[in-house]
Amino acid sequence: MNDLAPLPWHLTAPSFQEIEEAAGRIRGVLVETPLLESERLNARLGGRLLVKAEGLQRTGSFKARGAWNRLALLSAEERARGVVAFSSGNHAQAVAWAGRRLGIGTVVIAMPADAPAAKIDRTRGWGAEVVLYDRATEDREALGRRLAAERGLILVPPYDDRRVIAGAATLGLEVVGQAEAMGARPDALLVCCAGGGLTAGCALAWEALLPAARVFAVEPEGFDDTARSLAAGTRLGNAPGATSLCDAVLAPMPGALTFAINAPRLGGGLVVSDGEALAAMRVAFEDLGLVVEPGGAVALAAALSGCLPIEGRTVAVALTGANVDPAMYRRALSSGS
Amino acid sequence: MNDLAPLPWHLTAPSFQEIEEAAGRIRGVLVETPLLESERLNARLGGRLLVKAEGLQRTGSFKARGAWNRLALLSAEERARGVVAFSSGNHAQAVAWAGRRLGIGTVVIAMPADAPAAKIDRTRGWGAEVVLYDRATEDREALGRRLAAERGLILVPPYDDRRVIAGAATLGLEVVGQAEAMGARPDALLVCCAGGGLTAGCALAWEALLPAARVFAVEPEGFDDTARSLAAGTRLGNAPGATSLCDAVLAPMPGALTFAINAPRLGGGLVVSDGEALAAMRVAFEDLGLVVEPGGAVALAAALSGCLPIEGRTVAVALTGANVDPAMYRRALSSGS
Incomplete structure (x- = not known):
């Protein structure tokens, strides 16, 4: 009978109005981080890549x-x-x-x-x-x-809380408005996914504003719990003992609330290797002038890897964090591009 | 008698209206690069540092x-x-x-x-x-x-042309509007200076919009022709054979037009070492999430070096370029902070 008990309020999805209220609450305190694009990257991909530079956010990440x-x-x-x-x-x-x-x-x-x-x-x-x-x-x-x-x-939970998700959702809200101002209409949004809060927030915002577009969760190898959970239709954890350079996006399994939001809404889960994340960090360095940490680079890595066809499309990716130690960054710059 | 011949039109200063027209011309084509600040940096300096992230511009620099x-x-x-x-x-x-x-x-x-x-x-x-x-x-x-x-x-000259200077001046124009939107009223603006076009453009824009504020030219050691020329009241060149890591800001001497604009308007010239430029690159990496090239970092380096007191003041600096080879960037990250 426990299954029939109503969920506590904070473990239910925020309304779109709550997301808009969160956007009002962060205005003037947080940064409306720019949505950038690189003509060189666009030419390479044959499409239009819109990059949300969220590493420029207060404290260096979307959190x-x-x-x-x-x-x-x-x-x-x-x-x-x-x-x-x-x-x-x-x-x-x-x-x-x-x-x-x-x-x-x-x-x-x-x-x-x-x-x-x-x-x-x-x-x-x-x-x-x-x-x-x-x-x-x-x-x-x-x-x-x-x-x-x-x-x-x-x-203060990192993701399984409707107020935290509503806050994260403001990133998705901004991307829609900024893309419109650039004359772009995105077909898809790729976001990094650990517990799934940013993904869930963006999925809710985009469902309301760009229902024809698809939101994808991107995870590092060994921590693809959301991809596997989406495929299985139920929450699955990661095998213990896995390691990844992408320290920011290593959650043990999808959140209960975030998965409930994500499962019916996402286009799917994409998975990238540590090497692909490092290569994406180098691309952000060379083509965008942005510092990105490994976990913050996985969505860009997915866009560059070709696992989602971008040719002829407009795809937004979130670069979600810039908090990387110099030694790790030097390693990324040493990797082949 | 040659001295009495009128200067060709392109070698005279642009009007403020031409700067505003240039701003209209770049809209939608170039990036309105963000004006950022770091609470950690502000706390360290005891003032408010506004950072124009111009490395995010098309082609990676203000040019x-x-x-x-x-x-x-x-x-x-x-x-x-x-x-x-x-x-x-x-x-x-x-x-x-x-x-x-x-x-x-x-x-x-x-x-x-x-x-x-x-x-x-x-x-x-x-x-x-x-x-x-x-x-x-x-x-x-x-x-x-x-x-x-x-x-x-x-x-197409790099600086001694009123249309090139009017274009560069749009950076100064944007900083004023963005600072106002952040509730900040800058006391000074520090910009890198090679031939002096960006400096001249910003001096003209700020003279019109923030006449109480001061604009300073920042140069690397060995290429401080503008600082010495300002002090001498006449254009002086750099000694031959000098070298600097700041490849973007190495002009032989001030431009004729840029110096004519700058001489009566600047607060002065500041000089930083290569080591200070590299340290500023590392600060931009750690506290701002921005890639900056050595020449693009000299204004931030001047702000950090203490050669201009920032305590209790609001100072804007332009990070003017992000085009740096990975090897040079790794070197900057290896420098002590």
């Missing part, structure tokens, strides 16, 4: 959108209690930043000990208390819930 | 502005004849790109043989015929004039 929208909706009483989040790095920085900007005194972030050093440093730099955990042996969600319970903090 | 404005103003007869330009790389790509986009059949570019390989390749990639010359022994202006005379081509 600032969901974090800001969620934290701005906290009551005064909740802000006084403080927040806790678990994250491989980008949600961590985003929650820490939003917390400081909103004057929230206590911000606790659980981060994997193998997260890029720059991400851990920057999260601390925004004044957050960082609790490190072992990605291989500890359950980050359980850790987050335990910290919330023990210290009376509000848990 | 597309002047090239487009000049070439769009060619008559049908002039377009049929074709154009020639001399350039260390960014003006080359810009003229080649604008020429192709306007359907100009003959575009000849004289480039120094030691220009970054990527700049030469990309100039050819836009369909231009590249003529290489020796930077140390050949006079590029004479070469450009000779090519123009021999082949009946229109010479």
Whole structure:
């Protein structure tokens, strides 16, 4: 009978109106990141590639959108209690930043000990208390819930929350308006997918605004849980022990809410290798002048790999984060193009 | 008596109306590059730093502005004849790109043989015929004039032309509007300076729109001809044999027109070392997510070096180009920060 219990409100999909409200809430605080294109890339692909430069966002990733929208909706009483989040790095920085900007005194972030050093440093730099955990042996969600319970903090989930998804959806909303201003009508949008929050938000926004277009989730090899889950029609996890350079997009399995939103809406899931992600980072360097981290480059990597035909089409891709250590970036620039 | 002859029209300063017309001419063709800021950088400097991300411009530098404005103003007869330009790389790509986009059949570019390989390749990639010359022994202006005379081509100067300067000035125009939209009122603008066209254009635009603010020219060590000329009150050249990593901003001396515009208007000239330029490239990588080439980073380098006090002030800097070879970029990322 438990299955028949109504889902809690925050675990149901946001309305389009909530997405528009989130867009109003982030205005003037977050960056309306530019939608760019490269004539050289377009010529190479034989189509039109629109690139959302979301690495230029506050804290260097799209995560600032969901974090800001969620934290701005906290009551005064909740802000006084403080927040806790678990994250491989980008949600961590985003929650820490939003917390400081909103004057929230206590911000606790659980981060994997193998997260890029720059991400851990920057999260601390925004004044957050960082609790490190072992990605291989500890359950980050359980850790987050335990910290919330023990210290009376509000848990800010990285994706399975309608307010976080509504915030992420503003990226999809902006792309539609910016493409229109460029005289472009996209046939598809490719976004990176870990837990699926950005994908879900964009799928909802595009369903309302560009129903004929298709949204695709892009994942790194070994972490293609969403692609396999979409194909199977049910949530499947990743095999333990897999590794990837794309640290920002390594979730154990699709979220319950995000998968419920994504399953009936997505065009499918695409998968790229670490090598393809590094090559896409180099293309962003050479043809766009943009710094992109490995996980933030997977959607561009999918567009370049040919797994989705772009010839004669207009395809938007989100470059979702720029938080990469110099050593990893040098490696990407050394890779063949 | 020769001194009393009136200057040819193209060697006189553009009016503010011409700058506004240029802004209309580039709209929808060029990118209104974003004006960004980093809260981390602001905190470090104790002021507000507004960063014009002009590396995201078509062809990866501000040079597309002047090239487009000049070439769009060619008559049908002039377009049929074709154009020639001399350039260390960014003006080359810009003229080649604008020429192709306007359907100009003959575009000849004289480039120094030691220009970054990527700049030469990309100039050819836009369909231009590249003529290489020796930077140390050949006079590029004479070469450009000779090519123009021999082949009946229109010479497109890199800076000493009122239409090129009006195009470059649109960058300054945009910064004012974008800063206003961010609730910021800049006290100063720092721009890189080689021949002085961007500096002159911005000085004219800011004189009209923000007369209380100051515009500064920033140059690399060994190529501080504008700084010394401003101090001396007359045009001085650089000592022969100097070298710099900042390939984009190495002109032999200030232009006649640009110096006439700049001398009464600039706040002064600032000078940075190659090491400071490389460190600024790394800051742009870490705090802004932007790829910048050495010459495009000198204004940011000046802001970071402390040679102009930023504490309590609002200062805009232009990151003017992103065309850097991977090897040079890896070197910048290896430099201490």
